[in-house]
Amino acid sequence: MKFFRLFVLASFYLFFSCNAGAQDGPALYQQHCAQCHGADLNGGNATSLVDGIWQFGAEDGYIYRNVKFGISHLGMPSYEKTLNDTEIGAILKYIRGSEKNAGAERPSIVKELETMDYFMNVEVFADKLEIPWAIDFIDASTALITERPGRLRVVKNGVLQKEAVRNTPEVLHEGQGGLLDVAVDPDYSQNGWIYVAYSHALSNVEGAERPPAMTRIVRGKIRDNAWVDQQVLFEAPHETYRTTRHHYGCRIVFDPWGYLYFAIGERGTDIHAQDLARPNGKVHRIYKDGTVPTDNPWFDAENSMPTLYSLGNRNIQGMAIHPETGQLWATEHGPMGGDELNLIEAGKNYGWPVITYGLNYNGSIVSEYTRKPGYEQPVYYWKPSTAVCGLDFYRGDLFKKWKNKLLVGALKYEEVSLLDIEGDRVMHEEVIVKGQGRVRDVSTGPDGAIYVVLNKPDAVIRLTPKLD
Incomplete structure (x- = not known):
């Protein structure tokens, strides 16, 4: 949590408040960046830096880290030892100003995509949403979409209602919290149950500067x-609630044997991922x-939560x-690097923060270990991290x-990947949406269509194969 706060504060200072060295931005750009990205940034x-397209993260923090730490597998070097933070901030300010002067706009959603196997039609299924987070289906004509501020929306016969x-649970919409996942019961036609996960805050906590919160399942x-007819299925002990506002998780899935699984992120306190009492x-x-x-x-272990199935999971969002x-x-x-795909099994420890392939956001070491006895290795990992999110x-x-095959979404890299899985191995990865x-x-x-929930723009798109 300490490093996260420091990084956020440093980023805010560098990108929005710091003028020191800003006048050197054009010169620094010409010296270090122009050879690859063009003297005119085109x-x-x-790639161009003024066309509105950012393949590896469009937000200031992502661009800053890409400059500082590089994207080595694509040949972009690290400038950590060449440029200080103020100089990187000056270059970023110059790029953003040039982008604005060029009138760069984010490209609109395309109507066709090409993959190795299919040409795909792309249509907007729902738009004008506010931070949509998840989608599930009651039947072929009815979809449910959560909006993080706390709304559950219905799409009926292709029309967003x-x-x-009304009367959905009150959520804490701060930071990464809000109304998160929605899941329709596999036996919905018989029982009508719908499940949601959200950030639940405690009120009137004596001495608290702000209400503590935790992920809740109803x-x-x-x-x-x-x-x-709401029923609370999981509410953590109130003493375990946290005042942090990030890493809530959460997804809900059902297996063929009637079990319901959900995940809660470590809520910004790394070592809690190893504590069976939390x-x-x-x-x-x-x-x-x-x-x-x-x-x-x-279930019967002393000082542990009986609902636990695995531990050492940093922040599962798929x-x-x-x-x-x-x-x-x-x-x-993961943190900076080290996003993971894991096969989750009962009682296994997936390592966070004892082992990891990532670094803290400020470049410092989380752990010197990438593997240790007693801790599971990921089936697959992404380094640099793509900010994996959404899975089916x-x-x-x-x-x-x-x-x-496995569909994997990514926030930072703005993509959907298709993973060919054989047993417990990933045989191939192809990006099918970018x-x-x-x-x-x-x-x-x-x-049978593929539905992709997007933020920025806040919409859901529908993918179908293009007929010959």
């Missing part, structure tokens, strides 16, 4: 466009009614069940060549 050996579902039903930094397993399976790995094996797969955010195995019939927006969620619809 590109050359590397004007009124959000289920309810929608009747006459209102949330009714909910954060873990995967949890319960039944759909909230009762706890007695064969959970730490979970999916393999359609054939029923195995639980998850993607989790393709289960439809429209893209037959992609059956049971630069359409920050990918928050990806899901197979009942119609």
Whole structure:
């Protein structure tokens, strides 16, 4: 948490407040950047910096880190030893000013995409949303979309309904918190249950500067466009709530045997991911009614939470069940570098923060170890990190060549990757969507189309194969 705060403060200072050295931005750019990106910033050996397209993160913090630490696998060197923070800030200020003067605008959503196997049609399924976070489907004609500020939206027969579902749970919409995942019960046609995850705040806590919060899981039903019959399935002990406002997780998935899995991020306190008495930094397993399976790995362990299924998970924002094996797969955010794809198994420790392939955001070392006995290795990891988010195995019939392949979203890199999985190995990765927006969620619809939830723009797009 200390490093996160320091980085945020340093970034704010450098990018928005610091004028020292700003007059040297053009000269520094010409000296260090122009050879690749062009003297006029319009590109050359590397991409243009004034066309509104940022392949490796559009936000100031991402660009700053890309300059400072490089993108080595693409040949972009690190300038950590060449430029100080003020000089990098001056270059960034010059780039942003040039981008504005060039009238750069973010490209609109494309209508077609090309992959190795298919040409795809792209259509806007829903737009004019506010920070959409997740999508799931009641049936072939009805979709549910969460908006992080706290609204549950309904798309009926391809039309986004004007009124959000009334009386949904009150959420703490601060930082990364708010209304997060939504999941429709596999037996919805018989029971009508819908599950949501959100940041739940405690009120009237004596001595607290701001209310502590934690991820909470509830289920309810929608009747006459209102949330009714709510049941709380998981609420952590209140003494474990945190005043931080990031790394809540959270995804909800169901396996074929009736278990419900959800994940909670470490909430900014790394070592809590190794503490069995705390909910954060873990995967949890319960039944759909909230009762706890007695064969959970730490059900009877002293000073542990009975719902725990795995530990050492930094911040999972993608979970999916393999359609054939029923195995639980998850993607989790590393720090700077070290995003992971993990096969989650009962009682396993996935290492955070004891082992990691990433660094703190200021470049300092989290751990000197990438592997240690007793800690699981990721099946696959991304370095540099793409900010993996949203996960689903393709289960439809429209893209037959992609059956049971894994769809992985990424916020920072604004992409959807397709991973070919064999057993517990990734055989191949292909980027099938790029630069359409920050990918928050990806899901197979009942119609076999692929639905991608985007932030910036706040929309959902629908992908289908282009017919010959």
